[in-house]
Every structure is written in C-alpha cells, then in structure tokens.
Amino acid sequence: MSRLSRFVLGTLFALGARLVAAQDVADSVQLHNDCRLAAQVLTTGNPDPLRSWALHTIQSCDVEAGAAIPAVWQSPPSTAEDLSSLVAASIANRDARILDAVMTVATNAGAAPELRIASLRVLASYGDRRVWVSLEDLQSRRALILPFTDHPIGREGNNPLPVDIRARVLAVLNGLAQGDPNDSIRDAARFLVKAFPLP
Amino acid sequence: MAGCTRDDPLAPPSHVGPSFDLYVPPPGEGGRICTGYLPGQAFGGNWWEIGGPMCRTELEISPSTAVYEDPYSGPYDINVTFSEPVSNLVVTPFSIWRCGGNPGSVTVYSAAGESASFPFTTDETECGKKMEVYPGSQCGPWWIQTGAGTQATVVDVPQVTHLVIHPPSPLRWITTVYEPDGNCGFNGIDVESIGGGTYLLSFREFALDENLDLVVSCDRTSVVRAEAIDCVARPVPAAATLTILEWRFDSPLGFSAVRPTAEGGRSWGGPIATAGTMSLTARVSTRTLTRRVDIDVIQRNWTDRPIPFDIQEETNNHLPLMVREDHDLGDVHQTLVDRYEAVTEVIANGPNQGLAYITDIPFVHQARIHINRQALAQGSAFSKRHPVANPQGGLCTRSYLEQQIPPLALRHEGLQMEPNSHTWFYQHGIEQQNLGPTVEPLVGYGFISNETRNSVSDVLKAAHTVAAAQDQADEINKVNLTCRLNYFK
Numbered sequence: 001m002s003r004l005s006r007f008v009l010g011t012l013f014a015l016g017a018r019l020v021a022a023q024d025v026a027d028s029v030q031l032h033n034d035c036r037l038a039a040q041v042l043t044t045g046n047p048d049p050l051r052s053w054a055l056h057t058i059q060s061c062d063v064e065a066g067a068a069i070p071a072v073w074q075s076p077p078s079t080a081e082d083l084s085s086l087v088a089a090s091i092a093n094r095d096a097r098i099l100d101a102v103m104t105v106a107t108n109a110g111a112a113p114e115l116r117i118a119s120l121r122v123l124a125s126y127g128d129r130r131v132w133v134s135l136e137d138l139q140s141r142r143a144l145i146l147p148f149t150d151h152p153i154g155r156e157g158n159n160p161l162p163v164d165i166r167a168r169v170l171a172v173l174n175g176l177a178q179g180d181p182n183d184s185i186r187d188a189a190r191f192l193v194k195a196f197p198l199p
Numbered sequence: 200m201a202g203c204t205r206d207d208p209l210a211p212p213s214h215v216g217p218s219f220d221l222y223v224p225p226p227g228e229g230g231r232i233c234t235g236y237l238p239g240q241a242f243g244g245n246w247w248e249i250g251g252p253m254c255r256t257e258l259e260i261s262p263s264t265a266v267y268e269d270p271y272s273g274p275y276d277i278n279v280t281f282s283e284p285v286s287n288l289v290v291t292p293f294s295i296w297r298c299g300g301n302p303g304s305v306t307v308y309s310a311a312g313e314s315a316s317f318p319f320t321t322d323e324t325e326c327g328k329k330m331e332v333y334p335g336s337q338c339g340p341w342w343i344q345t346g347a348g349t350q351a352t353v354v355d356v357p358q359v360t361h362l363v364i365h366p367p368s369p370l371r372w373i374t375t376v377y378e379p380d381g382n383c384g385f386n387g388i389d390v391e392s393i394g395g396g397t398y399l400l401s402f403r404e405f406a407l408d409e410n411l412d413l414v415v416s417c418d419r420t421s422v423v424r425a426e427a428i429d430c431v432a433r434p435v436p437a438a439a440t441l442t443i444l445e446w447r448f449d450s451p452l453g454f455s456a457v458r459p460t461a462e463g464g465r466s467w468g469g470p471i472a473t474a475g476t477m478s479l480t481a482r483v484s485t486r487t488l489t490r491r492v493d494i495d496v497i498q499r500n501w502t503d504r505p506i507p508f509d510i511q512e513e514t515n516n517h518l519p520l521m522v523r524e525d526h527d528l529g530d531v532h533q534t535l536v537d538r539y540e541a542v543t544e545v546i547a548n549g550p551n552q553g554l555a556y557i558t559d560i561p562f563v564h565q566a567r568i569h570i571n572r573q574a575l576a577q578g579s580a581f582s583k584r585h586p587v588a589n590p591q592g593g594l595c596t597r598s599y600l601e602q603q604i605p606p607l608a609l610r611h612e613g614l615q616m617e618p619n620s621h622t623w624f625y626q627h628g629i630e631q632q633n634l635g636p637t638v639e640p641l642v643g644y645g646f647i648s649n650e651t652r653n654s655v656s657d658v659l660k661a662a663h664t665v666a667a668a669q670d671q672a673d674e675i676n677k678v679n680l681t682c683r684l685n686y687f688k
Contacts, residue, residue: 030580031521031687060521060687088517130667132517132532134567144562144656145663147534150612150621150670151526194656198664 035061039068051077055085065093066157070101076115084135087118091125091132095157099126099165103172113184120173120188126161127169128197129153138188146195170196220322222247223351223401225287228438230403230484233285236266246291246399254404257282266364268294268395274366277398283485284310284358285402286440292319294396295346296367298326302349303367305398310358310482311442319367322348332376338383342376346392357440358482359402370395405439405484413441413488415479421495422471424639425556427549428494429468434483441465442482448494448550450475454644456550469549471496472556472642494550501560501635508564509536510614510622518571521687522581525678529570529608531621533667535629535659536565539647556642561652562659564629566622568612575600584685595682604680611678619676628666634658 038054038061041047055077058065072086090098105111106119117138124133129152137143162168173196176189224245225232233254235241241258243251259280260266266277290305302319325344333339354362374392377385405411412435417428434441446458446467454475458467467477474496480489519527542559546552574581582597589596595604613620637658643651 056520060519060523084516091517092519134532137534142536143534143565144537144652144659145534147532147565147567148663148667149530149532150672151530194653195660197667198657198660 031060035064039064042068043071045075052079052082052085055082055089059085059089059092062093062155063158065089066095066097066159069093069095069098073098073101073105073115073119076105076112076118080114080135083114083118087121090122092154093157094126094129094154094161096159096161098122098157099161102126106172106176109181113182116182116185117188120176120185120192123169123172124192124196125153127166127173131197133192138191143195145197146192148197166199220350221291221348223289223291223353225289225401225403226353227287227403229436230287230405230439232401233404234399234401236397236399238264241400241402241404245401246293255283256285256402256404258400266398266400268364268366268370268398270370270393270395273370273395274368276366277364278361279364279400280361281359284360284482285404286357286359286484287403287438288354288356288359288362289351289401290317290319290354290362290364291351291399291401292349292367292396293399294349294394295392296321296349296394297369297372297392298323298345298347300347300372300394301368302347303365305352305354305362305364307354307356307359307362309356309442310360313356315354315356317352317354319352320350322350324348338379340376340378340385342374345372345374346394349396358442358484362400364398367394403438411435411439411483411486411488413479413481413483413490415477415490415492417468417477417492417494420492421497423497424472424499425470425544425546425558427468427470428477429466430477430479430492431466432479432481432490433465434481439484440482444480444482444487446550447478448475449478452642454551454554454642456552458550467550470546470551471549472546472551472554475550477550498636498639501639502633503630504560504635506560506562506564506626506629506634507538508566508616508622508626510566510616511568512609512614513567513569515569515571515573518569518574520574520580522571522574522684523687527571527686528575528604528678529568529612531566531568531612533564533566533622533625535562535663537561537652538563539652543647545645553645554642555644555646557638557647560635561638561641561647564622564626566613566625568609568614568622570605570608570612572605575604577601581687584687593683594685595680599682600684604678607678607680611672611676613672619672621670621672624670624672625666628669629662631669632662632665634662 034057038057041050041054058068069090077083102119102122106116121133124131130148131146132149133146173189173193176185177193180186232245233241234246234249235258238260239257241254241256242249243254261278266279296302302321304316304318306316308314326347328344329341330344331339331341371391371393373389375387375389377387380386415430415432417430419428422428443463448456450473452473454473471494476491476493478491539561542557542561543555544558545555577597582600585594585597587597610617613622616622637655641647641651
C-alpha cells in the first residue's frame with residue numbers, strides 16, 4: 001500500500017471516529033433533552049398527548065426517573081398499555097423513591113385494583129432482580145415459580161433501594177395475602193408469596 | 200252306571216304331570232342335614248331317615264303346633280321362624296292334593312332382607328286314571344283318581360330366617376268310589392278326600408367353628424399406579440352360603456370408598472392409584488367375617504422423564520429504546536407453568552373410583568423470548584447511531600441491526616432450544632433435577648388439590664433455582680457479531 005493510500009485511509013478512519021463521537025454528543029444531548037421533557041410531562045401532566053411517549057422514554061432516564069415516576073404512580077395512566085410502560089419504567093430504575101410510591105399504591109385498599117396489580121409486579125422485580133411477573137401470571141396463576149430473566153433487570157437509581165429489599169417486599173406481600181379486603185389483590189399476593197423463588 | 204271293564208270310555212283322559220320328586224335332600228355339600236316340622240330343635244338327617252343327635256337350629260311355628268295345614272280348621276298361612284339362618288332349604292309337603300287345584304306356595308325371607316316366593320308343584324301322573332281297590336280284580340271296587348302327589352321344592356335362597364307357607368286349595372273334595380252291587384254292576388259312594396298335611400323342612404346346618412371361613416384373594420397385591428386389580432371372595436367350605444355385606448377400600452392418605460350395596464357381587468376391582476387396604480365383610484353361613492388385603496402401589500418409572508417445554512417469541516414491552524448494553528437487545532423469561540388439569544385422570548370405577556392421579560409431568564418449561572425489535576428497527580434512535588451502509592470504525596450498519604441481530608439474539612436465547620442457549624441450559628438444569636419421581640405420586644379426590652400441589656412447590660422452586668444458576672449462555676455462548684454496536688452512554 002502506498003504512503004498516499006495509507007494517508008487517505010487513516011484520514012477516513014479519523015474522520016469516521018470524529019463523526020461517531022459527534023453523533024454520541026448529539027445523542028446525549030437529545031437523550032438529556034428528551035428526559036427533561038419526559039419528566040416534565042409526567043410530573044405536570046402537560047402536554048398530555050406526549051404522556052405515552054414520556055412513559056416509554058423515562059425508562060432510560062437515570063437522573064429524572066427517580067423523581068418523575070413516583071408522580072405517575074400518584075396520578076396513574078388509564079390505559080393498559082401505559083400502565084405496562086409504567087411498570088417497565090419502574091422496574092428499570094431501582095430507586096427508593098419509586099419503591100415508596102409503589103408500596104403506597106400496593107397497600108392502598110382504595111386504589112384501583114388494576115393499579116395495585118401493576119404495583120405488585122414492580123414489587124416482585126424489586127424483591128428479586130431476576131424476576132419478571134407478567135400481567136398474565138397474576139391473572140391466570142399459571143406459573144408455579146415466578147418467571148426469571150436471563151440477566152438481572154434494572155439499574156440502581158440515584159436513591160438506591162434498601163439492602164433488605166427482599167424481606168420488605170415479602171413482608172408487604174404477606175400482609176396483603178393475609179388481610180387485603182380485595183379478593184384479586186389477596187389472591188395475587190398469595191400467588192406471589194407462594195411462587196417467589198428461593199433466595 | 201259304568202260297565203265292568205278296565206277301560207272306562209267315560210273316564211277322563213290321563214293327566215301327565217311332572218315327574219314324581221319327593222325324596223330330595225338339601226343341595227350342596229358340607230355341614231349337617233337337619234329336618235324340622237315341630238317346634239324346638241330340628242331333627243338330624245333327611246326326613247326319610249331321621250336319626251342321630253338333634254340339630255342346633257330351632258323352629259318357632261304358628262298358628263299350629265306343627266308345620267301342618269289342618270284341612271278342617273284351615274286354610275291358613277303357616278309361619279316358621281328359624282333360630283338362626285338356614286341354607287340349602289328344601290320344603291317337602293307330605294300329603295295328597297286335589298288334581299288341578301292350587302298347590303299353594305312358600306315365601307322365604309333372608310337375612311339380607313330379600314324375599315322370594317316359590318310355588319309348590321304336584322305330581323299329576325295319576326290324575327283321571329281308574330284306580331282299583333284290589334288291583335287285577337275284574338269287578339272289585341274302583342275310583343277315578345282325583346288326588347295328585349306332592350313334590351319337594353328346593354329354595355335357592357341363602358340365609359333364610361323365616362318362611363310363610365300358603366295353603367293349597369281346595370283342602371277337601373269329594374271322590375266317588377264304585378262298589379260292586381253283586382250283579383256285575385256298581386253303586387257309586389261319595390267319600391271325602393282331604394289335603395293339607397305336614398310340610399317337612401330340610402336344610403344344612405353348618406358348625407359354628409373355625410371351619411367356616413372367608414377368603415379374599417386378589418389377582419395381585421402390588422400394582423404399578425393406575426393398573427387394575429381384581430379381588431374375589433369365596434366361602435370355606437365352598438358349599439357354605441356367602442352373603443356379601445360390605446366391600447371397602449381405605450387408604451392411609453384418608454381416601455375411603457365403599458362399594459354401593461346395589462352392586463353386590465363376589466368380586467370387586469378396578470384401577471388403583473393409591474395404596475390401601477381392601478376389606479370385605481361377609482356372612483359365611485352363620486358367621487360374619489371380615490378379611491383384609493393390603494394393596495401396595497409401585498411408582499411408575501418416571502426417572503429421567505422428559506419435561507415438556509413451550510418456547511415462543513413474545514412482543515417486547517419492556518426493553519428500552521435507549522439501548523445501553525447487550526441485554527437491552529433481548530431477553531427470555533423462563534418458568535415452570537402449571538398443566539395439572541391437562542394431565543389429570545379420574546378413575547371411573549372400582550375401589551379407587553373418583554380418585555385423581557396424574558399421567559405425566561404436571562408442568563411445562565415455558566420460555567418467552569423478547570427481542571428489542573423497536574430499538575433495532577431502522578429509524579429508531581439507536582439505529583441512527585449506526586451508519587447506513589459503509590462501516591465506520593467497525594460499526595454495524597442499520598440494516599445489520601434490523602436483519603442480522605434478531606435471528607442471532609433468538610439463537611442466543613434459544614427459540615429452538617439451540618445447544619448452550621438460555622432455554623437449553625434451563626431445560627437441562629430442570630431435567631437434571633429428576634423431578635418425575637417427586638411428582639409421580641400426586642393423587643387427590645376428584646382433582647389434584649392446591650394443598651397437594653403445594654406439597655411439591657418447594658422442590659420445584661429449588662430445582663428452578665438450581666437450573667437458573669446453571670445458565671452459562673452469557674459466558675460460553677455470546678452473540679457473535681461481526682461488527683460493533685454503538686450503545687447509548
């Protein structure tokens with residue numbers, strides 16, 4: 001290969017590397033801005049048409065998720081799809097603030113049963129990072145053991161979960177299993193307690 | 200006036216009845232033959248050879264003081280009660296009854312609460328025939344036979360406790376006897392014939408000792424679960440009467456079954472799902488006995504029984520659009536899913552009727568694979584971090600993301616359970632736990648109850664935990680890309 005050829009190729013690779021780096025910067029800026037907007041939508045409710053997008057986006061927002069997602073649990077979405085996105089976003093960010101919000105909903109007998117079922121799904125994954133409970137698992141009780149994933153789910157949030165998170169989750173589930181006035185919640189909690197994998 | 204000839208053209212045609220059958224001993228074998236017709240203990244022997252010690256069985260008779268139909272004070276029913284059930288009974292009326300009359304009947308009642316009636320029969324072979332007082336004399340007195348001989352009746356009902364004899368009819372009638380008048384003519388003289396008479400009751404009486412026994416034998420006492428057994432009862436001695444009172448099956452697990460009385464029968468059997476004791480209570484002649492047979496159940500050989508699996512790709516609804524690591528591109532959720540109902544069989548008949556058992560492994564390895572096709576699709580934020588065509592710094596192209604990575608990820612997760620994939624490791628991990636022998640014994644009444652299912656849940660959880668821990672797909676079977684991915688930071 002001639003000297004000129006090596007120069008040209010080297011220049012092209014260097015140019016490519018700079019282009020990639022530039023793309024990273026652009027993406028980071030885009031992600032940062034998207035996260036700020038998603039957090040605003042979820043905490044203020046405006047603009048409402050972006051709510052589904054925001055629920056999906058906040059899943060990747062390490063900084064904003066811990067503050068924005070609890071607000072959604074207090075003013076939850078109405079569609080099953082958005083509720084599913086809320087569950088996924090909550091599980092993806094293991095943050096103590098989200099845990100508090102989820103536990104509040106789980107133990108609130110006055111909350112909508114669908115929302116409480118969603119909160120139980122999050123609690124199960126918080127209790128064990130390899131557990132992922134689908135809505136189907138809780139509705140038809142088919143699984144004998146809670147489904148495990150091939151890798152741990154979720155990143156640690158800015159406010160990490162307590163070290164005894166597993167015990168706390170099981171305590172809440174046990175309480176619901178024994179005394180919740182709602183049949184579907186009580187049954188779901190019993191199923192989760194029974195099917196929780198061994199530590 | 201009839202002429203002095205042997206063949207009287209005015210006489211009725213001969214009447215051919217059943218064959219004469221009077222000396223009938225009690226059928227069967229064993230025990231001691233007794234005959235009774237008076238109150239108190241029966242006599243030993245057949246009625247035509249009474250002798251020896253008195254029998255144990257006593258008769259209580261009403262309204263008369265013998266088993267006797269008085270033709271003058273009758274007709275009336277004769278009631279006889281035995282002090283203990285008698286079998287192989289023969290009732291022999293000892294008398295002459297009118298030809299063509301109603302011979303009456305006997306109704307017997309058994310210890311099992313059953314009753315049956317048997318009409319008496321008569322021997323009418325002489326009915327209507329001319330009979331000579333001095334056989335062979337040409338002009339001696341004669342008459343036309345109007346009386347039929349009685350016959351013995353065998354009562355084929357075991358364990359008779361009492362009986363009622365219904366009388367024949369008529370009890371009295373007129374027979375004309377022709378006396379020679381000395382001029383080769385005859386004068387008719389009406390004489391009264393009487394029926395009724397004594398009824399002789401013969402039967403077999405079995406000793407109240409250990410010689411009477413009940414035997415229950417089963418074609419096998421150890422069966423592989425769900426195979427059938429058949430148990431049969433027989434009395435000892437074989438001629439002794441056997442009255443089935445109750446077949447039942449009791450399992451240490453608390454399952455019990457009693458054969459409905461209506462089914463009766465000397466044998467009982469059917470598929471067996473749980474070990475237990477088959478027992479029969481029956482009366483052998485005079486003794487009530489219970490015999491038991493333990494039935495053992497052997498587990499079916501479910502060692503290394505394959506675990507069924509159900510692996511599918513499912514639409515992703517949780518992997519992020521902002522892909523930051525390999526695991527964000529795909530995952531698999533695996534568990535053991537209940538299929539008890541699909542493999543539960545309920546036994547339809549026999550000692551284990553209504554008992555449910557399982558016919559196969561009652562769970563399925565279920566795997567649901569998710570591929571982040573949203574992030575890999577051209578146009579996504581993640582896709583835009585990659586070049587369209589020409590590799591830049593070894594980065595994967597957008598088309599590579601969309602077209603090449605999903606099948607590679609599916610193989611890594613194990614859609615077809617490829618060797619060393621996640622699903623392959625889990626399947627092998629579960630099968631290595633050899634759970635078949637643990638779940639094979641599960642039985643229940645009507646269905647496999649939650650309590651029964653829970654009894655093996657910890658074993659399943661432990662197996663699941665071990666299988667999950669053995670998953671090395673990420674270590675030894677990484678997705679082998681020919682280019683780099685530009686993850687979000």
